[in-house]
Amino acid sequence: MDCHVRTAAGLMCALALGACTAALDPSETPTPSPLAMITPTASDGVSIDLARWEEIEAALAAELLPFHPAEDVLCEWEILGESGLDVYVWAVCFGLPPADRPQIYAPRASIPAVISFDADDMVTVEIPAYGSSYADGVRRLFPDEVQDLIFSRAVNIADMAAHAEARREHPEPPLIVLATTQQP
Numbered sequence: 199m200d201c202h203v204r205t206a207a208g209l210m211c212a213l214a215l216g217a218c219t220a221a222l223d224p225s226e227t228p229t230p231s232p233l234a235m236i237t238p239t240a241s242d243g244v245s246i247d248l249a250r251w252e253e254i255e256a257a258l259a260a261e262l263l264p265f266h267p268a269e270d271v272l273c274e275w276e277i278l279g280e281s282g283l284d285v286y287v288w289a290v291c292f293g294l295p296p297a298d299r300p301q302i303y304a305p306r307a308s309i310p311a312v313i314s315f316d317a318d319d320m321v322t323v324e325i326p327a328y329g330s331s332y333a334d335g336v337r338r339l340f341p342d343e344v345q346d347l348i349f350s351r352a353v354n355i356a357d358m359a360a361h362a363e364a365r366r367e368h369p370e371p372p373l374i375v376l377a378t379t380q381q382p
Contacts, residue, residue, distance in 0.1 A: 251375050253321055254313060258289045261323040262307035266293040272365050274358035274372045275311070279344045283315045286344045288353040292362045301363065308355055310348045312339050 259271035273291040280286065293305040312324045326335025336348055347353065361373050370376065 251371060255372065257313065257321045257323045258311060259291055259293075261311065261325055262289060262291040262309065263293050263305050266305055270294040272362045272372075274362045275313075275374060276353045276358060277374070278310070278347045278353070279341065281341060285313045285315075286340055287311050287313060288348070288355065288358075290355060290358040290362055292359070292366075301366075306359075308359065310336065310340065310344075 254275075255271075255273045256268045258273040258275065259266070259268040262273070263271050271291050271293045273289055275287040275289040278286040278288060287310065288308070289311045290308045291306065295301055295303040295305075309325050309328075314322045314324070316322065324339060326332050326339055333349075336345055340348060358373060365372075
C-alpha cells in the first residue's frame with residue numbers, strides 16, 4: 199500500500215477510512231481513493247490544505263439547502279463507504295435563520311448523499327428524494343452495505359448537528375477534518 203501520510207494520527211485515520219488503495223500489479227501506479235480527496239491529511243504534520251473540504255462543503259450545501267446561499271450554510275459529514283469515484287456520506291447542513299429570527303428558524307437538512315468526483319476532479323452531490331420516494335432513492339444510489347448503515351441510522355447525527363451549530367460562534371473545520379489533523 200502506497201499511502202502518503204506523514205503522521206501517526208494521519209496513518210491511523212487513513213487506515214481506518216481506507217484512504218489509500220493498493221495496486222494489484224507492482225508495475226501499476228497506485229490510484230488514490232476518493233476518500234483521500236474528501237478527508238484531508240496533514241501535509242507536514244500540522245497544516246493542511248483546507249481548500250478541498252471547503253469545496254465539498256459548498257457542494258453539499260448547494261444540494262441539501264439549494265435555496266440558501268452556500269456561503270451561509272455549514273455542513274458536517276460522516277463517511278459511510280466508497281466505490282470508484284463515489285464517496286457515500288451522511289451529511290448534516292445548517293443555514294442562517296431569517297433576519298431577526300432565532301437559530302431555531304434556521305434551515306437544516308440531514309440526509310445521506312453521494313459525493314462524486316468526475317474525470318476533471320469536479321465535485322457533484324446527489325441525494326435521495328424526500329418523502330415517499332426516499333427509500334427507493336436510497337436503494338438506487340447506495341450499495342447494500344451502505345443502505346444497511348443508512349436504514350439503521352448508524353451515524354452520529356447529533357454530534358454532527360451540534361458541531362455545525364457551534365461552528366457559527368467558533369469557526370473551525372468540520373469534525374471529519376478535525377479528526378484527521380493533529381491537534382496541538
